[in-house]
Amino acid sequence: MLEFSVGAVLFSAHAGGGKAIDTCKVLAHSTNRPFFTFPTIASTCASCTSLGIVYHPDGSLREYSFSKIPLNHIFINTQIIAEAPDIYLWAGMGDTMTKHYECTISSRNDIPAHSDAMGIALSSMCAVPIMRWGEKALADCKANQVSDELTEVILGIIISTGFVSNFVQVDYTTGLAHAIYNGFTVLPSTEENGHFHGEVVSYGILVMLTIDKQYAERDTLYKFSRSIGLPTRLADIHAKAEDLAKVTAKALAGIDVRVYPYTVTEQMIVDGIMEMEAYDEKMR
Ligand SMILES: [Zn+2]
Known part of the structure; x- marks a missing residue:
């Protein structure tokens, strides 16, 4: 997963659909930045929601993170998902x-x-x-x-x-x-x-x-x-x-x-x- 900031915008390029997107989403919530998603797989609705799920390093659930603001835009390329x-x-x-x-x-x-x-x-x-x-x-x-x-x-x-x-x-x-x-x-x-x-x-x-x-x-x-x-x-x-x-x-x-x-x-x-x-x- 690549993640980089451009000005006030937190950009996320994901090789993922759930945990990868949630990681960037929680980061965007906590730093108050706009958030865009590029789901490369269709494994959950994480790329469309304001809810982020946080796990412990061992994979067990830690907490739910909430934002009042959902993401700004979702970019879905069905061919990329078909090839995943x-x-x-x-x-x-x-x-x-x-x-x-x-x-x-x-x-x-x-x-x-x-x-x-x-x-x-x-x-x-x-x-x-x-x-x-x-x-x-x-x-x-x-x-x-x-x-x-x-x-x-x-x-x-x-x-x-x-x-x-x-x-x-x-x-x-x-x-x-x-x-x-x-x-x-x-x-x-x-x-x-x-x-x-x-x-x-x-x-x-x-x-x-x-x-x-x-x-x-x-x-x-x-x-x-x-x-x-x-x-x-x-x-x-x-x-x-x-x-x-x-x-x-x-x-x-x-x-x-x-x-x-x-x-x-x-x-x-x-x-x-x-x-x-x-x-x-x-x-x-
Ligand atoms: Zn679920």
């Missing part, structure tokens, strides 16, 4: 779908104000198009080929999700799937095996929908996840049932489910994960 490793797009699809499920569940007991309501309404753009075009988009990315399907998925990952994130309050932009992801960041095996944010978050959606008893939606997402190889069981993310005490403690240590239609307990997460394990076993 397809695994980033694959993980990005997982993170994108999360936005829809988390903001609809997190806001369920509230009467959202205008900006929140706009974001929640927009959030269906983060799930339906991904499931509609995701498999073809991934194949096109593997072939380094820009197509309408790939463009739709890139716009879904970066723009739709970024707008939802900027419209809704932080308690709606996150939820139990991200809490579960944060939990798995404490396991050295998550970092050692190079599991992506969006990859683990997509597994978190399956657990979240199971806990929420949205079985029809869970089953639809499960089929899609299996079709493109997103994780559907603990073994897919190199985790074991005996790791879960650490995972659930970390999952609930953050702010992700402080606004939620019901109180989430560690036991609830363990039960959701084990129920998913049984479902996955049955479906193979």
Whole structure:
């Protein structure tokens, strides 16, 4: 990642999509400079949001950083993203779908104000198009080929999700799937095996929908996840049932489910994960 200042402008040239952009974004927030993004991969909505995620050197989550001012402009070259490793797009699809499920569940007991309501309404753009075009988009990315399907998925990952994130309050932009992801960041095996944010978050959606008893939606997402190889069981993310005490403690240590239609307990997460394990076993 190259990063250089020109006058009052902090420029960032990224070989990245999530952590690289967030690093420069937090720097821009803290030095009060305008910020432009050039996503070279579509792995998260980081290049469109004012939220920056800060990690410890060991890869575990440290904190969320917020700015009232989003970035000034995003420059997206779909050919560059088509030529980037397809695994980033694959993980990005997982993170994108999360936005829809988390903001609809997190806001369920509230009467959202205008900006929140706009974001929640927009959030269906983060799930339906991904499931509609995701498999073809991934194949096109593997072939380094820009197509309408790939463009739709890139716009879904970066723009739709970024707008939802900027419209809704932080308690709606996150939820139990991200809490579960944060939990798995404490396991050295998550970092050692190079599991992506969006990859683990997509597994978190399956657990979240199971806990929420949205079985029809869970089953639809499960089929899609299996079709493109997103994780559907603990073994897919190199985790074991005996790791879960650490995972659930970390999952609930953050702010992700402080606004939620019901109180989430560690036991609830363990039960959701084990129920998913049984479902996955049955479906193979
Ligand atoms: Zn995310």
